[in-house]
Amino acid sequence: MSGTVYLVGAGPGASDLLTVRAARLLGEAEVVFHDALIGDEVLRLASRARKVAVGKRCGRHATAQRFINKQLADAARLHRVVVRLKGGDPMLFGRAHEELSFLERQGLRVEVVPGVTAALAASAQLGISLTRRGSARSVTFITPRVGHGEKESGWVAAALAADTAAIYMGAGEAQTIAAALIAAGKPADTPIALVEDASLPGTRVQYAALQDLPGLPTSGGPTLILLGEVYREALLEAAPSSAPAPRPRQPQAVQE
């Protein structure tokens, strides 16, 4: 009789932004396999569990994924509650598919526990809705990151077609992102909000125009780029004096 593997969304970072179900399962877990970026405060909720860091920050090779799959299956044959903890939500850029289908093929029980994704936590923090009655009724979540053996896909078109875009895992590719969007026709002065470490004490928010995105300083933590007219008012408030002047090539404003 084997146990259940729970693919659990750890939410954006703050330990009280896990769901009640996720917190309960962490408390019951005997083993927790977690991404490298999961914070200590969240991991402490798994007080009884052996904790195994398995995620890799940049890319993931097929070999590594196969090894994670095998570890999960082995643990499910030994323990009642096995948690696979992923940042944000498992079904949105969480790459849960490989693990889910492997475990199901092995005849093991798997359940997915959804989480608060970074774009929603960032929006709560900014106090700016992703959608707004009358002006923004579609929002696209995209990542420009290309994995091993993947072809580039239509993230630029998806970003252009929606009123608001949330770009995940775009840190370090700011130059490419801004150039691709502007080349495709997105106005260079489209407002963006760059949010680092959303929901955590050290979080940082910078408002700028899209053309100035490449010049914004970043600290290397999890970064989300939000893009759309809903950020226009905040951009103007952050740098009111620069609004009528020609737009400089450096950051518009830094809010901490």
Place this chain on the structure above:
Amino acid sequence: MSGTVYLVGAGPGASDLLTVRAARLLGEAEVVFHDALIGDEVLRLASRARKVAVGKRCGRHATAQRFINKQLADAARLHRVVVRLKGGDPMLFGRAHEELSFLERQGLRVEVVPGVTAALAASAQLGISLTRRGSARSVTFITPRVGHGEKESGWVAAALAADTAAIYMGAGEAQTIAAALIAAGKPADTPIALVEDASLPGTRVQYAALQDLPGLPTSGGPTLILLGEVYREALLEAAPSSAPAPRPRQPQAVQE
């Protein structure tokens, strides 16, 4: 000295899919203003609070919104913890903007607590990622519902440009949605998953082709339409024998 209004995401429905922070604030709240669709199990978490139902299921008039705004402000001047509870997440189709900006203009403290949005809960339940390595790297959240005095906006274009689309508040408009997407060039056999009451005990999932969406029976509960090739495998598994035959005009499969 006035209190704080917390705009809190109630999540998809199940009471243990609230965040830990949301559950704590409900327990502390003296008044809770909640949408009509919030379930009893969630409301019971607000054990000390006076509960006021304020949401309207279909459309919201400016007068009603002004009355809600005033109730929130009045409550914040009397109580320490006032919760405005909204289904899903407040910043995604939650229309938090009017309430946030009104309360801020009144000089009152407002905080937003993010929640698990329905598309993530539905994906967890289906065991199918919204995004999948190599095949789906963008997902659009849209609503075709047009509010009072709003012009129709580009939800169709946004749905077409993304790999996966999650259509909120589309129940009752299945015919319009399917016709608009197919007319704009979305293949009529694009797989969809229609998820009602995601995360709740009475939840129902139906897989079908986009052209068959208008014929699917629905029960009137909160409904989410998920659209994209990531649902192809589930559609084929749900109705394997119909795959090679000419596609009939009725529902492909019902899973409960």
